[in-house]
Amino acid sequence: MLDEYVSRKYRDDWRPPVDANLIKNKVAIVGIGQTKFTRDSQRDELEMAVESIKAAVDDAGLKMEDIDGMEMFTIDRLAMPMVISTLGMKNIRFTSEVSFGGGAACAVTMHAAAAVATGATNYVVCFRSLNEASGQRYGRGDSYADYMLKAVTPHYGYHWPFGFVTPLAWAGVWGKRWMHEFGITREQIGWWPVVLRENAQNNPNAIYHGRPITHQDYMESPMIVDPLKLHDCCVDTDGACAYIVTTVERARDLQQTPAVILAAAQSCPMEQEIQTIYSRPVISGLVETWYAGQELYRIAEVGPDDIDVAQLYDPYSIGGIIQLEELGFCERGESGRFIEGGDNIRVGGKIPVNTSGGLLSEAYIHGFNLVIEGVRQIRGTSTNQVDNVELSMVTAGPGVPSSGIILRKD
Amino acid sequence: MVEYVKGIPIMRPYIDQDNQAYWDAVKQHKLVLQHCHACDLYLHPPRPMCPSCNAQDTLEWKPSSGKGQIYSFVNFTTDRMAYPAFKLPYAVVLVELEEGVRLTGNTHQIHPDDIYVGMPVEIMFEDMDDDMTLYRFKKRDG
Amino acid sequence: MELYKEKTAIVGIGVVPFSTDIGRTEWYTACQAVKLAVDDAGLDMKRVDGLVKNVDDGPDQMYVQKGLGMDNLTYTAESHWGTSPMMNAITAVASGSVNYAVYYQTAHRASGPEKSISDFRVAREMREDLLDLIRADFYTPFGLIGQPGYVGMTIRRYMHEFNVTPEQMGWVPVVCSENAARNTEAVFFDKSITIQDYINSKVVVDPIRELDCAPKVDGSIAIIVTTLENAKSLRHPPAIIMAATQGTSSEGQFFTSYMRDTITELPEMQFVADELYRVAGIGAKDVKVAQLDDSFAPLVPMQLEALGFCDRGEGAAFCEGGDRIRNGGQLPLNTAGGALGQGRFDSARIVEAVRQVRGTSANQVKDADMVLSVSGAGGPADGLILRRQ
Numbered sequence: 001m002l003d004e005y006v007s008r009k010y011r012d013d014w015r016p017p018v019d020a021n022l023i024k025n026k027v028a029i030v031g032i033g034q035t036k037f038t039r040d041s042q043r044d045e046l047e048m049a050v051e052s053i054k055a056a057v058d059d060a061g062l063k064m065e066d067i068d069g070m071e072m073f074t075i076d077r078l079a080m081p082m083v084i085s086t087l088g089m090k091n092i093r094f095t096s097e098v099s100f101g102g103g104a105a106c107a108v109t110m111h112a113a114a115a116v117a118t119g120a121t122n123y124v125v126c127f128r129s130l131n132e133a134s135g136q137r138y139g140r141g142d143s144y145a146d147y148m149l150k151a152v153t154p155h156y157g158y159h160w161p162f163g164f165v166t167p168l169a170w171a172g173v174w175g176k177r178w179m180h181e182f183g184i185t186r187e188q189i190g191w192w193p194v195v196l197r198e199n200a201q202n203n204p205n206a207i208y209h210g211r212p213i214t215h216q217d218y219m220e221s222p223m224i225v226d227p228l229k230l231h232d233c234c235v236d237t238d239g240a241c242a243y244i245v246t247t248v249e250r251a252r253d254l255q256q257t258p259a260v261i262l263a264a265a266q267s268c269p270m271e272q273e274i275q276t277i278y279s280r281p282v283i284s285g286l287v288e289t290w291y292a293g294q295e296l297y298r299i300a301e302v303g304p305d306d307i308d309v310a311q312l313y314d315p316y317s318i319g320g321i322i323q324l325e326e327l328g329f330c331e332r333g334e335s336g337r338f339i340e341g342g343d344n345i346r347v348g349g350k351i352p353v354n355t356s357g358g359l360l361s362e363a364y365i366h367g368f369n370l371v372i373e374g375v376r377q378i379r380g381t382s383t384n385q386v387d388n389v390e391l392s393m394v395t396a397g398p399g400v401p402s403s404g405i406i407l408r409k410d
Numbered sequence: 411m412v413e414y415v416k417g418i419p420i421m422r423p424y425i426d427q428d429n430q431a432y433w434d435a436v437k438q439h440k441l442v443l444q445h446c447h448a449c450d451l452y453l454h455p456p457r458p459m460c461p462s463c464n465a466q467d468t469l470e471w472k473p474s475s476g477k478g479q480i481y482s483f484v485n486f487t488t489d490r491m492a493y494p495a496f497k498l499p500y501a502v503v504l505v506e507l508e509e510g511v512r513l514t515g516n517t518h519q520i521h522p523d524d525i526y527v528g529m530p531v532e533i534m535f536e537d538m539d540d541d542m543t544l545y546r547f548k549k550r551d552g
Numbered sequence: 553m554e555l556y557k558e559k560t561a562i563v564g565i566g567v568v569p570f571s572t573d574i575g576r577t578e579w580y581t582a583c584q585a586v587k588l589a590v591d592d593a594g595l596d597m598k599r600v601d602g603l604v605k606n607v608d609d610g611p612d613q614m615y616v617q618k619g620l621g622m623d624n625l626t627y628t629a630e631s632h633w634g635t636s637p638m639m640n641a642i643t644a645v646a647s648g649s650v651n652y653a654v655y656y657q658t659a660h661r662a663s664g665p666e667k668s669i670s671d672f673r674v675a676r677e678m679r680e681d682l683l684d685l686i687r688a689d690f691y692t693p694f695g696l697i698g699q700p701g702y703v704g705m706t707i708r709r710y711m712h713e714f715n716v717t718p719e720q721m722g723w724v725p726v727v728c729s730e731n732a733a734r735n736t737e738a739v740f741f742d743k744s745i746t747i748q749d750y751i752n753s754k755v756v757v758d759p760i761r762e763l764d765c766a767p768k769v770d771g772s773i774a775i776i777v778t779t780l781e782n783a784k785s786l787r788h789p790p791a792i793i794m795a796a797t798q799g800t801s802s803e804g805q806f807f808t809s810y811m812r813d814t815i816t817e818l819p820e821m822q823f824v825a826d827e828l829y830r831v832a833g834i835g836a837k838d839v840k841v842a843q844l845d846d847s848f849a850p851l852v853p854m855q856l857e858a859l860g861f862c863d864r865g866e867g868a869a870f871c872e873g874g875d876r877i878r879n880g881g882q883l884p885l886n887t888a889g890g891a892l893g894q895g896r897f898d899s900a901r902i903v904e905a906v907r908q909v910r911g912t913s914a915n916q917v918k919d920a921d922m923v924l925s926v927s928g929a930g931g932p933a934d935g936l937i938l939r940r941q
Contacts (some may be wrong), residue, residue, distance in 0.1 A: 155615075
């Protein structure tokens with residue numbers, strides 16, 4: 001029953017036909033907003049959320065009362081009615097949340113787009129607000145000890161009692177296998193964080209702006225969980241991001257260049273877990289990203305060669321690198337060689353990635369900052385602008401139920 | 411090799427009806443695996459329904475040899491990601507059993523630096539306290 | 553333009569028998585319910601490609617998929633209140649993102665000391681703390697705790713403003729008990745109660761009586777939404793979704809929206825009503841049978857007003873004597889026995905709405921060609937209108 005993981009056949013005959021897809025070319029991201037990204041915000045999540053939402057509404061040239069839909073993460077500390085009340089919004093007719101943490105980064109875009117495209121709502125605001133640096137850090141091992149004496153789910157029960165905690169460590173297991181099967185080296189992996197850190201040097205909003213690293217710095221940085229080093233890990237951040245989704249028709253009357261959604265897809269293939277995807281026959285690849293990519297390309301009717309710039313969700317460097325393979329930017333097992341020296345993934349290279357610095361060097365707002373950067377690339381306002389961008393791709397968390405979007409110019 | 415820090419409890423597994431038999435067997439120092447006899451399919455982690463035939467009454471528990479090979483592993487080298495009850499460094503291995511399913515667990519008398527993919531191992535059990543038994547993997551002759 | 557209007561339909565329902573002790577894990581019954589719904593529809597499990605649920609209920613989609621082996625889910629979403637995830641299922645299907653979206657609601661609220669399994673439970677519990685802050689500051693110090701108390705504040709004011717008697721408030725529970733007694737699937741009310749039984753019922757928080765509050769229950773329900781085109785090859789005639797929406801309003805909280813100019817109406821439900829009728833292109837008079845949220849029965853009269861079945865302040869009088877809301881009356885209500893008879897379980901209202909459209913209800917209403925179902929009285933609301941093909 002799990003043969004498809006080995007054969008990788010995409011059942012596009014089981015998918016709704018492309019011409020029935022109402023999202024394609026009909027919906028756009030029209031406003032983006034964010035707070036400062038810091039390591040200690042001194043503010044609560046509600047304050048940051050409303051600031052970023054207000055910024056997105058202003059950026060679009062809308063009024064708060066225009067907003068009639070809201071999208072967020074299930075793991076946001078804020079309950080939606082509080083946000084709605086605080087902003088004085090009336091008559092929100094569509095609300096939705098997505099689970100699975102960073103895997104939902106583009107799922108919220110997709111769900112908002114589906115609601116807008118079908119006329120269920122007009123303007124949806126999507127937001128994420130978190131104090132991951134100064135507040136609760138689920139990325140840290142000791143945070144698991146604070147309030148739990150028992151694994152919270154059956155699946156975690158097969159891992160946590162062995163001291164096997166944190167998403168980074170869970171990913172390390174498939175990462176190690178991937179390195180083993182394809183002979184991917186530590187030196188090769190190091191180029192991903194190095195290039196991202198370069199990108200952050202041009203982005204004043206990046207947490208690591210002004211703190212460059214060399215490849216040697218990477219090699220000498222401490223091991224956190226073998227196979228992952230310090231510079232392989234994302235930067236825990238306090239901050240919030242928001243963006244507005246509406247129809248292309250309405251977008252054309254607004255003040256910004258619309259970032260039109262060419263395709264949006266979510267994927268949760270069989271035997272999905274939160275990083276611990278070990279019951280699949282093959283764990284040296286991430287089929288959730290592959291499925292999302294197949295679906296994006298099917299709907300968009302383009303291929304990886306057509307993508308001009310990509311923001312690939314990288315909570316740890318291997319999670320970003322492996323997506324290059326799964327999305328077809330290079331062959332399976334070739335991503336190590338592909339990023340060697342960094343030129344292929346730099347601005348001007350074959351596929352420039354994470355031009356704002358990504359989750360490793362800009363900020364970790366659960367991928368919302370990647371969506372915003374994807375929009376900037378379409379607008380032409382990135383601090384690492386790629387020339388003549390027609391198609392801009394954004395993906396979501398690897399190793400969890402995932403998602404992605406392809407944006408294009410109007 | 412795994413050593414614990416005194417005074418910090420080890421996290422307990424989540425036990426409910428769906429996986430009671432698995433953890434009960436571990437308590438008795440045995441490993442059983444869930445198996446659908448209609449599909450001849452081993453299932454791990456255990457679940458309430460066979461994903462292949464969607465039957466609930468075809469699921470049974472079969473004894474496992476507990477033998478397999480290390481398929482992948484991680485070493486916890488700093489306290490950033492480690493669970494504080496464990497002395498550093500410690501390894502978590504993913505073992506592919508002869509039945510084809512993969513379990514995670516700690517190692518016994520293997521230094522983290524000596525672990526390699528493909529190392530032949532077998533399961534052993536350790537009573538943590540009166541209520542909890544866990545398993546580890548020790549080297550065996552390939 | 554409402555491109556989702558009459559583009560989708562409910563084609564399968566799965567209901568694990570309700571119980572006060574279902575005797576299995578939520579993971580088990582969630583798989584069961586989805587399997588029952590898929591079989592009811594006559595569908596291949598592998599083809600299900602959307603799974604939606606309430607945020608706080610049931611195992612994560614990944615768990616359900618692990619038991620059921622769907623090929624790949626291309627839409628998974630959650631929504632917080634009532635039956636609002638239906639809006640996810642509808643827009644996912646109508647937008648061409650999935651073929652078959654399943655809304656499952658699994659919660660063992662009567663027997664379950666264990667919380668729903670979710671790999672994100674810890675994060676969610678942190679959120680609940682924050683949501684409770686308002687209450688912690690302004691209500692809890694004074695001993696105002698628990699939903700019957702929150703609702704009681706609103707109902708007291710409603711009864712005061714419109715001179716409603718406790719006796720008038722009793723007719724919704726009476727009619728629900730009658731319907732439940734005829735529905736073998738309903739867990740509560742082997743026999744119906746009288747208005748005197750209601751008056752004699754223990755006062756929980758004056759003016760709320762025990763018989764005003766829907767009991768907890770263990771349940772697991774799945775509902776399949778697909779396109780009208782896909783529905784053609786399935787087993788049952790489709791229950792076509794004419795319109796659906798969610799609704800919120802300003803200053804909204806769950807049961808404690810006391811800061812509004814008036815607290816004796818339900819602006820969220822009013823919004824849902826306006827939106828449903830506008831999109832469906834019908835009026836309240838076209839609705840043949842309604843499933844209203846009777847988690848707290850005294851909120852039903854306010855819903856009748858918000859939904860346009862009677863004038864403001866007339867809701868309790870509308871229910872008086874029970875004849876207007878019984879089967880055969882002007883607007884039969886909660887024909888499966890409602891939350892009072894079946895237990896508090898929001899998606900059960902949609903199941904009953906589908907059964908009315910199919911003609912298979914235990915209290916089948918004649919010519920039930922348009923059926924309304926709403927959830928979320930006293931907070932954010934949602935609803936839909938189904939019709940026969």
